[in-house]
Ligand code: HEM
């Protein structure tokens with residue numbers, strides 16, 4: 001019987017993640033178009049289209065990330081994972097739960113919960129999948145106690161958080177404050193704590209292999225990043241508790257700890273700057289992955305962190321909360337920071353034994369550039385729309401619908417930039433899928 005290694009199974013996770021991302025671009029573009037032309041005929045209502053978009057935004061990065069954690073754990077420990085068979089079952093459970101969730105949402109079956117819409121059974125499936133992953137990783141580290149590296153340890157902690165934070169979301173709480181709070185454990189804490197831990201393990205492994213950073217420097221950064229992500233992430237979530245019924249002390253805690261979250265990103269940018277001055281020449285394959293990682297660091301610094309701080313300040317948040325400024329930040333932060341990294345990981349994993357030729361490199365690079373341009377254009381249009389919306393609607397008190405017609409041109413611009421984004425996504429996804437096809441027998 002054919003046996004699989006953890007690295008082989010990691011390929012399935014990242015491939016499925018990339019496939020879901022490719023679908024997301026198309027769904028999103030249709031949704032953005034129906035926002036400006038509400039009378040366009042569509043088999044799926046806007047509300048459920050949005051729910052599908054948000055479910056994809058939440059789950060494709062996590063499925064891709066699971067593959068990255070398995071792959072880089074094997075790289076770090078120089079040993080296979082505890083149970084590749086369990087990882088295969090886990091994949092099947094995640095595949096069925098996510099496909100079921102997306103399919104039922106597209107059919108208009110859900111419970112109306114923003115971000116985490118859908119039947120609880122699918123959230124149970126996703127939680128079970130992540131629980132199996134966390135168990136498999138803990139057993140892997142236990143089996144290889146002598147070989148544990150900071151990157152492997154931190155990735156496993158991140159994976160445990162992914163599972164612990166989603167479990168309460170299988171239930172609905174009758175208390176609306178509790179219901180909103182646990183939702184942000186996924187919307188915020190996944191992104192700014194669990195993913196920070198798993199992606200930092202990937203960045204550390206990649207940087208050492210590509211000669212961008214010294215192992216000693218990157219390990220020091222890893223410890224600091226892990227500590228600040230956990231403390232900053234846990235309390236920084238407070239910026240989502242401002243107006244949902246939490247005690248006012250969270251205005252201070254949320255703001256103060258959001259500021260702390262900024263430090264590791266700047267440190268990482270400094271390490272990259274230092275490393276780039278003396279790195280060894282990259283192969284074309286590494287260059288493409290570096291392009292994706294640098295895009296992520298850029299958006300992490302700007303759209304996630306700097307814009308994040310601006311909208312965290314309570315005197316600004318009280319006006320800007322829930323406007324298109326939030327949407328601009330959400331796109332820059334979620335795709336800009338996490339999405340680019342998952343694509344970098346997916347490409348690196350699937351191209352392990354496949355060097356890139358010049359033509360394919362140029363093709364891939366054009367995808368990365370279009371994704372960046374599309375994302376920046378789309379999010380800038382949203383931020384401009386958001387500023388107008390905040391001023392006219394929240395400050396001047398002008399009627400919501402009247403304001404909507406003023407910001408409509410910016411929403412049209414968003415669709416145009418979004419088309420560029422989708423083109424970039426199609427180019428990069430096709431390159432990644434072609435690479436998988438070529439390497440599938442190796
Ligand atoms: C990788 C990092 C980040 C990701 C992926 C991310 C993602 C998101 C998403 C998806 C939302 C929308 C939530 C909703 O609509 O309810 C959001 C909102 C928000 N984010 Fe971030 N974020 C990141 C970093 C940050 C940082 C570092 C800060 C602050 C320093 C921040 C501050 C905020 C605030 C204040 C809101 C709520 C805005 C409002 O009240 O409408 N974010 N973020």
Ligand code: HEM
Nearest residue numbers: 025028029031032057326327330331334335339418421422
């Ligand atoms: C062609 C590209 C895309 C287009 C046209 C698009 C369009 C949209 C639309 C129409 C919404 C509903 C709210 C709004 O009008 O802003 C939305 C929300 C959202 N999208 Fe996208 N999207 C795209 C790509 C992505 C990607 C790649 C991600 C993340 C991986 C993402 C994450 C989100 C999030 C987190 C929200 C909720 C924002 C909030 O709470 O305000 N989107 N998007």
